[in-house]
Amino acid sequence: MVTLAENELITRVEGESPLGRLMRENYWIPFGLSQNLVAGDGPTPVRLFGNCYVAFRAPDGNIGFLDERCPHRRASLVLARAEGDGLRCIYHGWKIDVSGRVVEAPTQAVRHTQFCAGVPVVHFPVHEEAGIAWVWLGGGETPPFPDVPFNDDYGLEMVMTISMVDANWLQGLEGGMDSAHAPILHRSVIEATLEAKGDTDTRGVEATIAAPPLYETEAASFGMSQASLRRAADDRTYVRVGHYFFPLIIVVPNGYGSATHLFCFAPVDDTHHLVFFGNYGEAPLSLREVSGALEGPLPDLRNFASLRGDRANRWGQDRELMRSGHWSGFARSAIEEDTVVQVSMGPVVDRTKENLSSSDVAVAHARRLILDTLAAYEAGHLPPGSARAPGGVRIPQPFDAVIDAGASWRELHPSGARESPAPSAGGSASPS
Numbered sequence: 001m002v003t004l005a006e007n008e009l010i011t012r013v014e015g016e017s018p019l020g021r022l023m024r025e026n027y028w029i030p031f032g033l034s035q036n037l038v039a040g041d042g043p044t045p046v047r048l049f050g051n052c053y054v055a056f057r058a059p060d061g062n063i064g065f066l067d068e069r070c071p072h073r074r075a076s077l078v079l080a081r082a083e084g085d086g087l088r089c090i091y092h093g094w095k096i097d098v099s100g101r102v103v104e105a106p107t108q109a110v111r112h113t114q115f116c117a118g119v120p121v122v123h124f125p126v127h128e129e130a131g132i133a134w135v136w137l138g139g140g141e142t143p144p145f146p147d148v149p150f151n152d153d154y155g156l157e158m159v160m161t162i163s164m165v166d167a168n169w170l171q172g173l174e175g176g177m178d179s180a181h182a183p184i185l186h187r188s189v190i191e192a193t194l195e196a197k198g199d200t201d202t203r204g205v206e207a208t209i210a211a212p213p214l215y216e217t218e219a220a221s222f223g224m225s226q227a228s229l230r231r232a233a234d235d236r237t238y239v240r241v242g243h244y245f246f247p248l249i250i251v252v253p254n255g256y257g258s259a260t261h262l263f264c265f266a267p268v269d270d271t272h273h274l275v276f277f278g279n280y281g282e283a284p285l286s287l288r289e290v291s292g293a294l295e296g297p298l299p300d301l302r303n304f305a306s307l308r309g310d311r312a313n314r315w316g317q318d319r320e321l322m323r324s325g326h327w328s329g330f331a332r333s334a335i336e337e338d339t340v341v342q343v344s345m346g347p348v349v350d351r352t353k354e355n356l357s358s359s360d361v362a363v364a365h366a367r368r369l370i371l372d373t374l375a376a377y378e379a380g381h382l383p384p385g386s387a388r389a390p391g392g393v394r395i396p397q398p399f400d401a402v403i404d405a406g407a408s409w410r411e412l413h414p415s416g417a418r419e420s421p422a423p424s425a426g427g428s429a430s431p432s
């Protein structure tokens with residue numbers, strides 16, 4: 001249970017809020033899909049931690065990431081012209097290149113070159129990994145990107161989406177962590193996906209609802225691991241272990257295939273966040289399978305799970321569809337289902353009014369982890385998985401396995417060594 005003051009601490013990210021500062025100073029922040037940043041296109045507006053930026057790709061492939069306001073007299077660079085390796089402000093024509101230097105200032109009559117060299121431009125380094133563009137807002141020396149289990153070195157295929165959600169970042173993160181909701185909220189998506197694969201045995205979904213799994217968590221150097229445990233044949237236990245890479249990334253084995261689900265979150269401001277959802281592996285699900293929208297046009301990859309309304313029209317819920325058997329009435333994608341329940345809680349949920357059940361172990365652990373980490377950071381300790389940690393950071397692959405009676409999943413817990421993606425245990429129809 002958290003207090004009101006604690007709820008403020010774990011949700012507020014704007015300005016000099018302790019959590020916003022901790023995130024900016026220690027982690028690469030995802031802000032866009034690589035494929036949406038196209039050389040020659042207009043600048044992309046970006047908002048993170050309540051601050052506004054623009055991003056653009058230069059013809060050489062590099063990405064510029066600048067404060068939104070022109071360094072001259074603060075017109076928005078969202079309006080700028082894309083010219084070669086830079087942006088040209090439409091107001092007075094100053095040009096800023098991809099590395100963050102003013103290279104032309106047509107309004108300056110004397111000592112032009114020296115003048116340009118002396119104008120400070122607020123800009124930040126960008127790294128692309130897993131089809132996502134990440135920015136380092138922490139200043140100082142740019143640290144290496146962490147060794148994540150989905151990075152390009154593994155040669156794994158990646159399917160990735162981006163969505164803007166009108167709710168605080170922690171509602172998104174907790175949704176990714178709360179595996180108990182999957183066979184319920186996403187029931188129709190799972191059934192349709194299995195059916196499309198020719199597997200009509202959806203008893204796994206029924207079984208999960210009838211007998212919910214047990215959940216356990218364990219602190220890790222990178223954040224936290226969480227396991228769901230289900231009874232298997234011969235007194236054995238089917239265990240599925242996912243990892244929370246503090247504070248913005250979750251990887252979980254997919255329940256119906258060999259791919260691994262990936263969630264990354266980015267705080268836009270106190271009441272909005274971005275969610276990057278996708279999967280990776282040797283044979284990841286297709287975009288259509290990821291969406292769960294097995295028919296019709298695919299959702300837009302610039303905002304995959306945009307809702308079609310607000311509370312007045314139940315956010316576009318299709319009650320007719322529900323009457324014909326659909327569980328949620330949101331059939332466009334599983335992420336649309338996630339998004340709508342998070343938005344329906346209100347912009348920042350009041351966690352003092354909740355009543356947690358046994359399935360909420362990971363959610364409760366994560367909240368405590370954030371609070372403890374904030375306190376430790378104040379006392380001068382680096383947070384888990386900080387990009388500033390000497391020697392870098394390595395996150396292991398999630399995995400699933402069938403273990404003997406009396407054995408513990410913790411003994412199988414990989415210490416961070418590289419592995420191939422988790423093979424599916426097979427036969428299970430319910431995602432953890």
Ligand code: FES
Nearest residue numbers: 070072073089092
């Ligand atoms: S405000 Fe941008 S060039 Fe003057």
Ligand SMILES: [Fe+2]
Nearest residue numbers: 175182186338
């Ligand atoms: Fe979900």
